[in-house]
Amino acid sequence: MRKLSRAFYARNTIVVAQELLGKYLVHESRGVQRVGRIVEVEAYLGPHDLAAHSSRGLTERTKVMFGPPGHAYVYMIYGMYYCMNVVTEQVGHASAVLLRAVEPVKNITARTQGPGLLCRSMRIDRRLNAHDLVSNTFYIASGPLVEPLRIVKRPRIGVDYAGIWARRLLRFYIRDNPYVSKA
DNA sequence: TGCACGATGAAC
């Protein structure tokens, strides 16, 4: 397992999103290290992307998106779930990749299909917002070399309000992987 | 200071 560096995140968001597939999300809390293999993501391309939170401008909630790459943007949705994103590109670009599903690898017992369940199963909550992912307790790593993944591209989920941006193929997942969300 | 609503998930 090789921890991803800041340089990995400081690149084109669509590239980072697709390369995050097959990587390992690691979170250690209260002495328990949980690991999940990322199988589904969505790219959010900055303030001009009407589906992205950063399209509302720099606010208290979205300021992490406007910050440096390689940090976690964690927010609460519908009053009961958290969603986790990885900030990409350069400071001010306000782009991120939403992690939508992982395949359980270590110390995960609950379901992991969908962004809310992913966070619940890996004990990711508001306290991890703005956390640096180039760290020792919360990070993403690459595993042993594998054959190229078959990646499916689809429109993003739950962003129908975003006009033409809702139709762009910015949701990526590993073909035939059973842990991809059904939505 | 109030209020409509959401990058969800589950039940009906």
Add this chain to the structure above:
DNA sequence: TTCATCGTGCAC
């Protein structure tokens, strides 16, 4: 299709 549940963003 409806509902749980609450922080955020914006209207007033």
